[in-house]
Amino acid sequence: MPIYEKLMGNPFVDVGVCGICEWLGRNVQPEQVTVTDLEQVVDEIAPMMQTAVGWKNLHGIFPNSVLTNAAYRKQDQVELLKKECQGYLDTILELAEVGDCMGCGRRPANTWLSRTNIPLTGSGKLRNFYPTFAEGAGYCSACAFAIQLSPLTFMATGGKFLTLHSNSWKALRSWARVCIDDVRQQQLQQEIIGCHNPGYANPRNGLFYMAREMMVRFQEVRTDENVTMQVYCFTNYNQGPELEIFYMPAPVFKFLRIVYQGQYKTEWQKIVRSGYVVNWAKVKSEDDYKNRTNRVYENLLRDRSILSSFLYRGRRKTRGNWDLLSLYLKEVRTMEQTQLDKIKQVGDLIADSIKESGRDRRLNQLERARSYGECRNILRYVIRDRIQQGAPEPLFSIDDYMEYLFPPSASFDATPWRETRDLLLFRIYETLHDWLQEQGFVDFDEDNTSDGDAPSETQSTMED
Numbered sequence: 001m002p003i004y005e006k007l008m009g010n011p012f013v014d015v016g017v018c019g020i021c022e023w024l025g026r027n028v029q030p031e032q033v034t035v036t037d038l039e040q041v042v043d044e045i046a047p048m049m050q051t052a053v054g055w056k057n058l059h060g061i062f063p064n065s066v067l068t069n070a071a072y073r074k075q076d077q078v079e080l081l082k083k084e085c086q087g088y089l090d091t092i093l094e095l096a097e098v099g100d101c102m103g104c105g106r107r108p109a110n111t112w113l114s115r116t117n118i119p120l121t122g123s124g125k126l127r128n129f130y131p132t133f134a135e136g137a138g139y140c141s142a143c144a145f146a147i148q149l150s151p152l153t154f155m156a157t158g159g160k161f162l163t164l165h166s167n168s169w170k171a172l173r174s175w176a177r178v179c180i181d182d183v184r185q186q187q188l189q190q191e192i193i194g195c196h197n198p199g200y201a202n203p204r205n206g207l208f209y210m211a212r213e214m215m216v217r218f219q220e221v222r223t224d225e226n227v228t229m230q231v232y233c234f235t236n237y238n239q240g241p242e243l244e245i246f247y248m249p250a251p252v253f254k255f256l257r258i259v260y261q262g263q264y265k266t267e268w269q270k271i272v273r274s275g276y277v278v279n280w281a282k283v284k285s286e287d288d289y290k291n292r293t294n295r296v297y298e299n300l301l302r303d304r305s306i307l308s309s310f311l312y313r314g315r316r317k318t319r320g321n322w323d324l325l326s327l328y329l330k331e332v333r334t335m336e337q338t339q340l341d342k343i344k345q346v347g348d349l350i351a352d353s354i355k356e357s358g359r360d361r362r363l364n365q366l367e368r369a370r371s372y373g374e375c376r377n378i379l380r381y382v383i384r385d386r387i388q389q390g391a392p393e394p395l396f397s398i399d400d401y402m403e404y405l406f407p408p409s410a411s412f413d414a415t416p417w418r419e420t421r422d423l424l425l426f427r428i429y430e431t432l433h434d435w436l437q438e439q440g441f442v443d444f445d446e447d448n449t450s451d452g453d454a455p456s457e458t459q460s461t462m463e464d
């Protein structure tokens with residue numbers, strides 16, 4: 001009978017098991033891990049996982065433990081930790097079908113632990129995040145052991161910790177590898193600082209950093225897997241434990257997965273950068289903005305559209321191309337290919353008509369439309385222009401209009417006309433940007449402007 005299995009359900013246990021497997025070797029799976037392996041892991045980790053050596057952030061994970069309580073400082077803390085772990089290893093029970101352990105639900109709880117050993121659990125007068133006001137929780141020895149090693153896969157973030165949970169073992173494993181690689185590096189260089197800490201104090205940005213690192217460095221997560229990410233941002237300090245949960249839906253994960261491993265990476269970075277409200281002229285390094293609120297990230301996590309971030313209205317330019325935008329709309333916004341094709345076709349015809357007119361009047365009008373009624377009126381003008389220009393085909397059929405451009409919604413006011421208008425603008429900018437610039441319809445010197453949004457543009461984007 002194995003000691004562990006993949007994804008037993010408790011986030012701290014699962015990342016602990018993941019870290020143990022990754023420490024033992026790239027291909028080691030939970031079902032293969034033996035007591036001897038676990039003893040080896042403790043022997044290797046214990047000398048490093050001490051505040052005296054440099055792993056200082058343990059106070060926020062296991063307060064009052066043999067590693068952090070001042071009362072133990074005069075003793076050999078490495079030996080104390082080893083002894084504690086050996087105690088768990090000596091009492092591991094057979095994995096069964098059911099049990100009352102809080103970690104696996106597969107074994108009887110044979111140890112009662114407080115927040116000293118299990119983050120966010122109750123203890124004495126501090127109830128913390130625990131139901132029924134119990135002073136601790138029952139775990140089996142195997143789960144208790146795994147949790148002691150979970151800091152191997154935590155990411156430190158502004159005094160708190162981010163820990164990942166996912167429905168995909170491979171995703172968890174990819175993240176564990178990022179953290180373990182860092183810890184091994186610290187060990188090699190004899191410069192122990194503790195949990196992986198890339199300097200993100202903003203947990204939402206930290207979550208996207210996690211996703212990016214997992215995707216860029218490792219190919220094992222397939223794009224057709226429905227991977228979700230839950231990230232727990234917590235502290236377990238004596239003074240006040242905290243917990244906040246962030247959730248990345250499967251479609252967003254899949255979209256990012258394709259973006260980071262494909263040809264869209266550079267363009268996507270521009271879109272992400274546009275999400276920071278920051279004066280780019282004063283930015284010297286990533287540290288100057290990486291912890292600021294990012295509108296693109298916030299909107300992705302809140303299931304709001306990021307379409308406007310693909311548009312650089314001030315320059316009448318796009319960020320990314322139609323293919324990248326289509327990918328986002330299909331994967332995240334579940335838009336149909338036929339609708340995208342139709343909008344693209346209409347955008348192209350409007351661009352042709354604007355170019356033939358030699359003026360940017362219709363573009364101005366479309367950009368400034370403030371209501372569905374105004375937007376429809378402008379399209380009517382374009383239809384009239386095209387008749388005058390002798391265009392052989394209509395701009396669109398009534399069926400296209402009803403089905404793809406402005407599909408019916410609960411009420412006239414709720415018609416998502418802005419989305420269609422912005423898609424048309426995107427396609428027009430993409431097709432006509434060079435021409436608009438040649439004609440002097442984009443009035444600034446492109447080379448002297450930075451990549452970010454000008455404050456005025458940010459304002460207008462938010463008003464839309």
Ligand SMILES: [Zn+2]
Nearest residue numbers: 101104140143
């Ligand atoms: Zn258990």
